[in-house]
Amino acid sequence: MKKALILLTFLSAYIALTAQNQWITYYEASDYLETPRYDETIDYCKRLDTGSNMVTYTTFGVSPQGRDLPLVILDKDGLSSPGEIRNQGRIILLVQCCIHPGESEGKDAMLMLLRDFAIYGEEEHLLDDVSLMVIPVFNVDGHERFGPYNRINQNGPKEMGWRVTAQNYNLNRDFLKADAPEMQDWLKLYNNWLPEFFIDCHTTDGADYQYVITYALETFGNMDPHITEWVNNAYEPEITKQMFDLNFPVFRYVSFRQWHNPKSGLYSHASPPMLSQGYTAIRNRPGLLIETHMLKPYKPRVESTYHMVLETMKILQKEKNILTEAIQKADEFCISGDIARHPLPVKFDTDMSDSVMVEFLGVEYEMFESDITNGVWYKYDSTKPATFTLPMFDKPVISETVNLPKAYIIPVEWTEVIDRIKAHGIDYNVIREDTEYTVESYRFSNPRWSNRPYENHMRLQQYDMEDMTENRVYPAGSILIHTNQQAARAIAHILEPRASDSYLSWGFFNPVFEQKEYSETYVMEPMAKKMLEENPDIKAAFDKRVEENPEWLKNQWGVMNWFYHQTPWGDPKYMVYPVGKIY
Ligand SMILES: [Zn+2]
Known part of the structure; x- marks a missing residue:
């Protein structure tokens, strides 16, 4: 009997242990040093789906090399559509990982977080108010260009994916121009869900300092003021405090006035909509960019990412109603057409003459003359933390504003541009017959282009522009885009030439600059x-x-x-x- 009891105890302990073991992630099993490949990641997500009623594994597109774009939805009732979830009074957080696959902390953190909620029931109360969408790997083809030599500056994991897609696109420059098939699929997903909050997980390059994790938030004027106010007054102070309490002090993701030299001063600037958090901002949704520091060991980088997401969920639970209200006001401002009655800023600079002093947790460093070049190089000493008091330049200056029209009209033959408009989920009407309109438009002169391609485009860098008014006949099939809609800001950023990432600036309209007839x-x-x-x-x-x-x-x-x-x-x-x- 006694023997049987011992055996039973042993057996149940063994079963419990095996049950636990099956949920250990690849990263945990590797002693926090390695990250899983695509197939292992998908397999784990599918097992979460099977193992929990709260998890749905699905896909939102297919990459050029034929891989599914994975999506995991975690909802208390196992719901998997935005309408159903919002009907339950919940808001939605989208976390995106591996847009740059060499920067894999997000993936490893999120596999653990999904498991901790769905299998272990940790912090389950958060799911009363917040549902989670996770893209464990966005750039799936780049992720499988796997190897130990993909990130020279970075301290682990042992092997990792490659920065860009198989077509050599950097997806985090593609949110507005939407060249990559992966991005066109993402935009459909995003437009369908319009999550109340968005997080994009990255690893930084650059100088050394104490922070394991830094972040960027668009609060420079590119987002509706109601949401900006919420980010400034509610989200940012709260996340800063909570992360500090967890022993992960955070700081804004900044640039240094002199490369590699923190003491030269800090600056930051508005995020253009080619970047993830810049894009969600112009869709009236706050976005958080996470940048863990590449010189820190992989484990604290994953841990800090995990906490940044979890703490954000806590804030979202508490702030659900206030954030929802701010978003509704922002959407209403666009949908009602009010936005067209105010000048809309579409391009920003940073005022480099106006700074505030801030405390920055740096490390001591020395500068040396290079033995090889004429340059200076830096030796940071991470064993010598030092708090620097530095000037921070973060005051935005509006450099371009536009007055939105009632509608834009794009001639039917500009198919590439029209396809992108559709990808963004922008509403439009097709005109059924040739129609004459009195339109305002622009005449350009003195154009100059970049002398090499950037993200597959010859960008138009400089030109002069004058307003013009004329009667034009637009052929049947041309599209009429009314600006009184949710995506009003995106429409302006795409179609107003002077906006920082306008399609004119990306070279979509380069053919109009070519003279096709001439005189002898x-x-x-x-x-x-x-x-x-x-x-x-x-x-x-x-x-x-x-x-x-x-x-x-x-x-x-x-x-x-x-x-x-x-x-x-x-x-x-x-x-x-x-x-x-x-x-
Ligand atoms: Zn990145």
Whole structure:
């Protein structure tokens, strides 16, 4: 009997241990040094789905190399659609991992967090108010370009994925232009769910300091003021305090005025919408960028990521109603069309003449002259923590504003742009027959491009622009985009040339800058002479140009081409924005 009892005790302990063991993640089993491959990650997510009624494993697209884009939804009642979840009074947090697969803390932290909720029942009360969506690996193809040599600056894990997609796109530059198929799938998912809060997990490069984890929040004016106020007054002080209490002091993700040199001063700036938290900001949703520090060991990096997400859930539970209200106000401001009645800022700079002093937890460092180059290099001593009092430049200056029209109209032939508009989930109407509109638009001059591709685009870097009003016939199939909708800010950022990541700046409209017809100089010479004699406006414009730049006359073709553009043969669409604005 006694023997049987001992055996039984042993057996139940063994079963309990095996039950625990089956939920140990790959990362934990590796003594916190390794991160799992794609297949192991998916397998674990599927087991969570089988093992818990609260977890749903699903996919939201397929990568160019044919891998599913995985999504795990954790909801108290096992619900898996935004409508059902919100009907239960819950808000939704989306956590995205491995957009840069070499930066894998998010994935390892989230597999543990999902398990701790769903299998171990830890902190279950948070799920009364918050449901969690996790993308364990976003850049799935890049993730499988796996090896030990993918992040030279980084202290583990042992092997990791590669930064960009199989098509060499950096997904964290692609949120607005949406070139990558993965991003187009993500945008559909995002637009369908519009999660109340978003977290994007990364690992930083750069100088050494004490912080294991830093973060960025868009509070520089690119987001609705109601939500910005909530982030500034409720979320940020709270997360800072809670992380400090957990022994993970946090600081804003900043740049140094002099590269590698914290003592030179700190600055930060508005996030353009090509970046994840910049994009969610213009969709009226707060986004948090997490940047763990690459020189810290992998374990505290994963732990701090875990806590940043968990503590955010605690804040979201407490702040659910206030945040929901701020979001509703922001959406209503767009949907009602009120947004078109105020100037909308679309580009920002940082005021580098106005700073505040802050305490920064740095480490001592020395500068040396390089033995190889003329440069200076830095030796940081992480055993010597030091608190620096430094100037922080973080006051935004609005550098471009626009007045939103009632509607934009895009001609049917600009298919690439129209496809992207659809990917963003922006509402539009297709015009059924050729229609004449009086539109405002822009005429460009003096364009200059970057001299090499960036993210597969030859970006338009400089140009001059003047307003124009004209009657244009837009062909059937052209799309009319009314700005009184939830995505109003995104529409402006895509279509207003001066916005920081506008499609014009990305080069989507480069063909309009190409001259396709021209005159022979011998055809133009007598015509030009006649124009100077008979047209005083042309004569005055010509004289002004010569006076401003006498050298111009040496450029025979250029001068004659200028006259060509003054004739009725000149192309009226040359350097003219095809998109019209209807006020
Ligand atoms: Zn990153």
